[in-house]
Amino acid sequence: MWRLRTYLKPYWLPALLAPLFMVLEVCMDLMQPLLLQRIVDDGIAAGDAGEIRRTGLLMLTVAIVGVIGGVGCTIYSSIASQHFGRDLRESLFVKVQSLSFRNLDRLPSDTLITRITNDVTQLQTFVQMLLRMFVRSPMLIVGSLIMALSINLKLTVILAIAVPVLFVFLFFLVRFSLPLFATVQKRLDRVNGRLQENLNGIRVVKAFVRSDYEEERFGAVNRDYTAILTRSMRIMALNMPVMTLILNVSIVAVLWYGGALNRSGDLAVGELVAYINYVTQMLSSMLAIGMILTFISRAKASADRVNEVFDERADIENPPAASVLPAVGGRLDFENVSFGYGTHTDELALRDITFTVLPGQTLGILGATGSGKTSLVSLIPRLYDPEAGTIRIDGLPVSHIDLSSLRGKIGFVPQEANLFSGTIADNIRFGRPGASDDEVRRAAAAAQAHAFIERMPEGYASRIGQKGINLSGGQKQRIAIARALLMRPEVLIFDDSTSAVDLATEAKIRGTLQRDFSGTTQLIIAQRVSAVQGADLIMVMDRGRAAAVGTHEELTANSEIYREICRSQESEGGEARV
């Protein structure tokens, strides 16, 4: 947690001013009982009306000076904590952006999002508290103690007993309740999990008429959760009554012992009243300590989660002596490439893949779900690095090429179109922000997207995303294709990216690609044999291996697995997409 202090450093001045202002407020608060004592002892007891008036005015002044301290502290602590949060959020975001996909598999995107948002907010609040309450409560405790001691040393006996008792109680309360809360959270997760599962499968539940069974299962987790929550809340409910009792017992003790001291002339009445006030202030500030403790532990958890991201080393970095890829080419070589997502080498997603695609050639990739097709193409723009083997573009290993230059040469159409909020034109321009309107239009036309975009009320300026229009799956895919084509890349990769496009349109897109992008090396992942039949080379993947490589004719003649795929699609009239 401590290492995050660097983000507070630029705001050292407000971070210093805030506690100083708080010191002012606390000092003013501490003066009030003392002034009260003066009214009682020097004014009333001594019969001095002028003293009463003067001290009364002084008390009002002290109250107003105090508010200056409080407001000043609020302002500076807000400035310091919010700026701290802003900077932390930004560097976290930048860090996340630099992470590779192997990193992201360890830190899934939904947890990253909560880290950038919730956890940073949590830390921000913590810093604010640190500069205000964490200063106020300890200072009030120490200040009240000093004031109380200065009034009367003998009465301190009472505090010497009350304070340790309070701490022991707090300690046990926290110790008993914290593990309980962890269990509460776990059981709450189970309640939510059961409900979510039920909602996801509601049709199955209904179809099998299983609502009684489901209610029974939900009832069990609901009961468990309620039981543990009730228990922990009942323990926590001890907090206030016990604390208040300790406080009040101390006051009664002060009253009784103070009365005796008063009779022996050691303590004036005003001093006794002031003493009672200091004791109250001190003990009630201690109540806040419990709250501070829970806050520290929560901030610690957030800081750990944030630091975990900072500690994640981006495992794909720009090579130190990177070469910039020359403009022409498009030859692609895989040499004995193996790759796995996990740490276990026996769970490889790709095993020993070797092939060569010459400039301008098309490679079709077929295979069952999970056979490694997407993993294979992800290696080319270095979303992942292989465990073994080399991938070369124009003879250069991709790991030696400047990342930006490498990715600039590759047009990638992912399985999920993944569009961003903004206009359609913005989205097509994603890879080349400087492209002219005309180029955008031509790319859209090549992707068979121009016609439907034109039909929209606002054409290319139509907004997509949360508040914008909804596109069909096929339309999204075509925009994603236009986005890749606009880059005029040397290597085009289609990862099953026309699955939602109808057959006729898909055929047109394929025609355009053959005609206008004949010099571009193309990799096409497909489910349907028809989509890759005309490719220069077809590779059939099976459980991470290249089960067969060759042209359609060669594979039809030699590969059993290829024939099986063809049969499954064509046997009795093939498949129809409608």
Next chain:
Amino acid sequence: MSDSSIKEKPQSPNPDPAPAGLSLPGPGGPGRGAPRPKERARNTGATVRRLWTYLNRQRADLLWVYALTVFAALVTMVSPYLLGLAIDRFITPGRSDGLLGLCLLLLGLYAGGAIASWLQAYVMTGVAQRMLQSLRGDLFRKFQRLPVSFFDTRTHGELMSRNTNDIENVSNGLNQTVTQMLTSLIVVIGSLVLMLRLNLVLTLVSLVTVPLVLLAAKMIGGITRRSFKAQQERLGSLNGLIEESVGGQRTVQIFRREQAMKEQFGEINNELNRAAVRAQIVSGLVGPVMNMLNNINFALIAAIGGWMVWQGWTSVGVIVSFLNYSRQFGRPIADLANQYNLIQAGVAGAERVFEILDQETEYEERGRALDSRAVRGEVIFDKVSFAYRPSRPVLSEVEFRAEPGQKIALVGPTGAGKTTIVNLLTRFYEVTGGTIRIDGCDIRELDKNDLRRSVGMVLQDAYVFAGTIRSNIRYGRLDASDAEVEHAAELANADSFIRALPKGYDTPLTMGGANLSHGQRQLLTIARAVLADPAILILDEATSSIDTRTEMHIQEAMRSLMRGRTSFVIAHRLSTIQDADRILFMNGGRADEQGTHEELLAARGFYYDLYHSQFAARSS
């Protein structure tokens, strides 16, 4: 989430009867958070009455809660009076006889008050949690009885939040209403009575700051809400950007947009920062300002009271009592606004829960019993029409007849009404025209549960529950023996892969079955349907998200499942349905083309076009 900031408790130098301490970690953080965007209930009266019926089931406990609350509040109220009395009677005159007695009385009162407030919390926690448990249970039971159309129009997140956020709000609101408000009320009124008894002038002095407290709370509260709203909006757009860029990181990296994203982020982040600093400063003013008002009050009572003592109009003990009372008096009033918000949010939460509980279930009336074992499986659609909205018919006058054991295929473009036929047959939706008959009975007259027991389904989304493989298959028939489960798995071609797993049938599955391949999950759902042994079977695109080669291997399991049952098959791939006894080509809600594969090809209609379109596509 930004409202979890903690406001310091304004601390005056006076005894504090109810200090804030540890609090439950929960949304919003401990302590009194800054005002959150308010939620308003629409029909407060009716909702509160209804919540009351839940609480009223525990009337005896509630009476205890009230009695204990009143006792604790009385202690809080009386003790400052006794404290002042002690100073006037014993300290100032320097008397010692009787002081010990008064001190012991005070100790007894405090101890009794502490015990009472803990017991009160103890009992109330039980009452509240039991009520929330039954509310959650009722909600879940209701979900089981709502028609499918209800779930089609709402997101799961929305429904989940009724079970979590809304019930959480009810819980918070409940806590405020039942005890805190009552305590505040007793303390405020009681303190006022005792103060008036002690001294009228000092009472008026104590009340001087009350309007100021209210005014400050209202003013700061208003500005705070506005600035928090502004902050919340910025935070919303920042979250949107983060979600988009992290979710689409692959695309961002491939298209080298990191720098542009960073700039966009920085811009919104700066806006958020400006709004947040403002919101924090404004909301942070509450603490110091309340503190100041308390101190002013303290000063006024001390000075004016001191002067009055000097005049001989009152005593030091009375001042001490008043210093305590003014504190007790001011805080509940300042808290009222916050309590009011929590109660409002609680009522609004309850309202949203009740809104669901009030939805019409699909089991309003019980139909005629049907012995699912005796169903032969004859299905007749007689001029069946259906529309979600009257203006947009989905099915119009669909007619067909399926003899027991026949295989009926439904093909046609997306949106043609294929799935609707299935939804009507299982009565997930009710027909709006015509009748559907099973073995000659109008299905609307049948008991829904009996109807569904005789219709089995295998859906595209192979749904798997958390549990073991065995419990997932047994879901089809809960009383099936292990041998029957395994036999069903064999028939479904699932036995071999299950036995290959290290733990076999007892392999635990995670929610959604992530540890199985899609094909394996589908085989499990087929086994489930085999075990249920329905007379009528529906396969709704059961293989469409599986690659064709895996599908070929599943086909065999499908065929054994369909044997001897009337089955309805919806498929994209014509290859799977060409052997059907009857193919219905659905188009625009009509099923005008019907017949066997050969008949339909010979008719040269839409089916013919569809069948040939793929040849055209393949040869291009």
